[in-house]
Amino acid sequence: MQVQHVPDNKLVKLYLSGQEEALGELVNRHKDRIYTYIFMFVRDTYLAEDLLQETFIKVIDKLRTGKYKEQNKFLPWISRVAYNLCVDYYRREKRLPKVMTRDGFDIFSVLKFSDASAEDRMIEDQTVMRVRNLINQLPDEQKEVLILRHYSDMSFKEISEVTGVSINTALGRMRYALINLRKLMAEKNITI
Amino acid sequence: MTKNITQDNLIRYIYQETSQEESSLIEEALATDYELKELYESLLESKSELDKVRISPPQDVVDKIMEYSSKTAPHEHAL
Numbered sequence: 001m002q003v004q005h006v007p008d009n010k011l012v013k014l015y016l017s018g019q020e021e022a023l024g025e026l027v028n029r030h031k032d033r034i035y036t037y038i039f040m041f042v043r044d045t046y047l048a049e050d051l052l053q054e055t056f057i058k059v060i061d062k063l064r065t066g067k068y069k070e071q072n073k074f075l076p077w078i079s080r081v082a083y084n085l086c087v088d089y090y091r092r093e094k095r096l097p098k099v100m101t102r103d104g105f106d107i108f109s110v111l112k113f114s115d116a117s118a119e120d121r122m123i124e125d126q127t128v129m130r131v132r133n134l135i136n137q138l139p140d141e142q143k144e145v146l147i148l149r150h151y152s153d154m155s156f157k158e159i160s161e162v163t164g165v166s167i168n169t170a171l172g173r174m175r176y177a178l179i180n181l182r183k184l185m186a187e188k189n190i191t192i
Numbered sequence: 193m194t195k196n197i198t199q200d201n202l203i204r205y206i207y208q209e210t211s212q213e214e215s216s217l218i219e220e221a222l223a224t225d226y227e228l229k230e231l232y233e234s235l236l237e238s239k240s241e242l243d244k245v246r247i248s249p250p251q252d253v254v255d256k257i258m259e260y261s262s263k264t265a266p267h268e269h270a271l
Contacts, residue, residue: 023261027254035249049253056257064266131245150242155209171200178203178238185241 008074012063027056030075034082037151041086043132051089055082079152083162134184142177145170197221197228206235 003011003025014022034055039048058081062068070077135143148159149170156174160167197218204210205218222229 018265020258020262020265024258027257031254032246032248036245036247039247040245049249052249053253053256057260060257060261060264125247127244128247131241134241146242149207150239151245156204156207168200171203174207175199175203175235178235181238181241182234185238 007072009072012068012074016063023060026074030078031056033075033151033153034078037079037147038082038086040132040135040147040151042089043136047089051082051085054085058085076152076154076158079148079154080158080162083148083152134181134188137184138177138180142173142180145173146177146181149174197225199231202228202232202235206232206239 003014003019003021006014006022006025008026008029011022011026015026031052035048035052038051038055039045042048042051055078059068059078062081068074068077135146138146144163145159148154148162149156154162156167156170159165159170163170165173201210201214201218205215210218222232
């Protein structure tokens with residue numbers, strides 16, 4: 001069966017009926033976006049690879065146990081799985097929280113994470129480095145919303161649910177993030 | 193800036209979260225409101241810069257995911 005043009009939810013059904021190639025298509029379709037999103041959070045390629053693998057393994061387990069019930073929202077659903085794994089990872093690392101989210105964890109400790117060894121393992125691509133460095137200069141709360149909305153494809157409503165802020169707050173943070181990004185680009189003479 | 197179009201509406205429009213009706217109102221406003229149009233273009237420039245980033249994981253990560261799926265497949269699934 002040609003799976004390239006089959007919608008996500010149909011692929012999920014095909015996979016659960018035993019067609020492995022349906023999972024292959026789902027992974028190929030979403031891997032780059034989820035990997036980019038995780039990388040923007042953790043800023044370490046090795047860690048991003050591990051978390052991507054862990055995300056899809058969790059997705060497979062959840063699909064098989066009937067825990068995916070969201071029609072037409074497969075990508076935001078995987079994004080939430082990835083987000084929770086990023087948060088869990090840093091919780092396990094026992095990084096001390098400063099600003100608590102709804103469930104008591106400080107996502108900013110994730111966003112601030114970076115050390116010398118991680119720097120060495122960063123992607124060499126100049127565009128990726130430039131954009132990552134621009135994002136890195138934003139205030140933490142703006143950075144979080146920007147990564148979630150732009151790279152994970154979560155809606156502002158979904159962002160408000162996972163981060164525990166109102167939709168208007170999320171929208172305001174996104175607006176300031178884009179405005180500040182534009183200012184930073186102007187300062188560095190970056191043209192589109 | 194056009195009274196009924198807030199900057200937050202513009203953000204929702206840029207990320208395609210507005211209804212058809214809201215989108216039409218915003219498009220009308222963008223055609224006549226210079227200040228709003230300027231902000232819109234500035235926000236789009238930032239978004240375009242973000243759009244340039246798309247990275248791919250190594251193939252072995254994908255292979256490991258597929259391997260996990262086939263190794264842990266339910267019995268009838270594996271047949």
